[in-house]
Amino acid sequence: MLLAGLIMLAGHIRNALKNPVLGxxxxxxxxxxxxxxxxxxxFIPGVFTGVSLITMLYLQNLLCMPDSITGDMISCTLTCEWHS
Structure with missing residues (x-):
């Protein structure tokens, strides 16, 4: 997979050097x-992912919430933020 990616990258670079717009x-x-x-x-998506992970751990470990309720709360929060 890595080799295929490197081959495609080399092909793109070679093509970009020939075409002035791609260059x-x-x-x-x-x-x-x-x-x-x-x-x-x-880095920005990593921050949001980290906050979601820490929130899950906080709700489960410190507040002793079950996994199913925690998952429902997080998925509802993410869905509501996405649509607003």
């Missing part, structure tokens, strides 16, 4: 602002 994306990827944006893009 522009390679130039953009070298910028510091792009790297900062990608780091933020990767």
């Amino acid at each position: 522009l994306t390679c130039i953009l990827q070298r910028g510091l602002l792009f790297h900062t944006a990608m780091l933020i893009y990767q």
Whole structure:
């Protein structure tokens, strides 16, 4: 799987260098602002996942709630936040 991904990446880079419009994306990827944006893009979902995990552990371990009730509360919270 990793080898297939590397082959596809090499093919994309080779194609991007031939096409001036796609080559522009390679130039953009070298910028510091792009790297900062990608780091933020990767870390923000991790924070939300971590908060959900800590909430589950808090409800189950400290408040002694059963797994089924905790799961129902978290899934309802996530669904309500998604639709609002």
